[in-house]
Amino acid sequence: MLESRxxxxxxxxxxxxxATAPELAEKFEVSVRTIYRxxxxxxxxxxxxxxxTGRNGGIQFxxxxxxxxxxxxxxxxxxxxxGLQSLSAVQDPxxxxxxxxxxxxxxxxxxxxxxxxxxRWGSVAEKENRLFRQLKQSILENREITFDYHTSSxxxxxxxVYPYKLVYKDRAWYLYAFCASRNENRLFRLSRIKNLILxxxxxxxxxxxxxxxxxxxxxxxxxxxxxELEFTLDVGYRLFDTLDDATITKHEDGYTxxxxxxxxxxxxxxxxxxxxxxxxxxxxxxxxxxxxxxEAARDHHKGE
Numbered sequence: 086m087l088e089s090r091x092x093x094x095x096x097x098x099x100x101x102x103x104a105t106a107p108e109l110a111e112k113f114e115v116s117v118r119t120i121y122r123x124x125x126x127x128x129x130x131x132x133x134x135x136x137x138t139g140r141n142g143g144i145q146f147x148x149x150x151x152x153x154x155x156x157x158x159x160x161x162x163x164x165x166x167x168g169l170q171s172l173s174a175v176q177d178p179x180x181x182x183x184x185x186x187x188x189x190x191x192x193x194x195x196x197x198x199x200x201x202x203x204x205r206w207g208s209v210a211e212k213e214n215r216l217f218r219q220l221k222q223s224i225l226e227n228r229e230i231t232f233d234y235h236t237s238s239x240x241x242x243x244x245x246v247y248p249y250k251l252v253y254k255d256r257a258w259y260l261y262a263f264c265a266s267r268n269e270n271r272l273f274r275l276s277r278i279k280n281l282i283l284x285x286x287x288x289x290x291x292x293x294x295x296x297x298x299x300x301x302x303x304x305x306x307x308x309x310x311x312x313e314l315e316f317t318l319d320v321g322y323r324l325f326d327t328l329d330d331a332t333i334t335k336h337e338d339g340y341t342x343x344x345x346x347x348x349x350x351x352x353x354x355x356x357x358x359x360x361x362x363x364x365x366x367x368x369x370x371x372x373x374x375x376x377x378x379x380e381a382a383r384d385h386h387k388g389e
Contacts, residue, residue, distance in 0.1 A: 090115070091123055098134065103145035106136070120144075216275065217251075219283050220260060224248045227288050229265075232281040234273060242266075246273070247288040256326075263291075307347030313366040314342040320362045327355070353378055 090113055097112070098104060106120045113120075124144055127134055133147040223230045230248055235241045246262040249270075253259075258275040316324060317339045324333050324340055332344040346352055348371070356363055356375055365372040 091127055094120075094123055095127065095132065098144065098146060103143040105143045109144065216278065216281060219281055220248060220251060220275075223283050224250060227290055229284045229286040229288055230262075230281055231284060233279040235277040235279070244273070246271070247290075249290070251275075263288075307349035307352070309345050310348050310368060310371065311345050312343065312368075312371065314356075315364040315366060316340040316342060316359065317362045320359060323359075357382075 093113065094109060097109070106117045106124075109120045110117045121136075124134060124136060134144060135147065136142070136144050219230070222228070227247075229245060231243060231245050233241060234244045243266075245265040246260075247265070248260055248262040250261050251258060252261050252272070260273040260275060260278070262271060262273060263269070264271040264273075321333075321335070321340055324342065328342065328344065332342055334341045334343075352371075353375060356365070356371075357378060365375060
């Protein structure tokens with residue numbers, strides 16, 4: 086708590102130039118005597134701040150002072166700037182001013198090392214970036230949101246939710262929120278959220294939210310089966326995009342994949358997407374079902 090207040094006093098002085106002890110005491114909700122003790126602690130750490138008396142007196146830094154290694158190491162300065170730069174890369178307008186200020190304080194030039202674009206290929210970038218900004222605002226301000234949502238089963242409907250956090254998992258973004266319509270915590274895939282409205286209604290964030298269970302295992306995802314698959318060389322990039330490296334073995338003619346997955350629609354859709362680039366070695370039951378699905382797809386377009 087003390088260390089946090091000392092940091093806040095320093096950055097307040099950097100921003101304002103100087104401040105009085107009563108002003109700092111009121112801002113940080115401590116006594117004037119505590120502020121003077123904090124000033125002594127900061128000075129003892131090698132930061133040259135001093136107190137002047139009189140009508141225009143107060144607490145301030147020595148002229149032209151720059152935070153140096155006595156406060157942050159070079160690596161710590163770079164970590165702070167890099168962290169802020171990652172926020173700036175996601176178009177957080179409030180971060181840029183802080184980033185530029187700290188860069189000047191630390192006397193370190195910025196390296197353009199990261200760029201983030203939330204939009205999907207072929208989409209309007211500004212539209213999707215606006216969605217992220219709205220969600221960030223709703224989470225930080227505890228504001229209820231409404232949107233149209235399209236489920237994986239093909240249904241759609243209006244949702245009223247209390248947003249808790251954004252989660253990135255397996256190359257997809259999700260919103261973890263309390264759904265008033267279902268009266269339970271739910272995950273919403275951002276690509277299925279449409280027509281989001283940030284309401285003026287505020288909610289009280291629950292203190293007992295179990296974030297570790299953001300991705301609960303579904304009760305029924307299909308029976309687990311051991312698979313052995315052969316893929317041609319030209320689809321290797323897709324395998325590494327989707328599967329764990331430990332399940333993939335490269336050989337002269339292609340790739341062998343051995344893994345355990347639930348038998349469900351996702352598995353068959355995944356395998357069918359490879360066409361003649363995949364061969365099911367085992368189990369034979371998967372091979373037969375996949376053959377039937379390919380025949381059904383072929384017959385669906387027969388005669389057109």
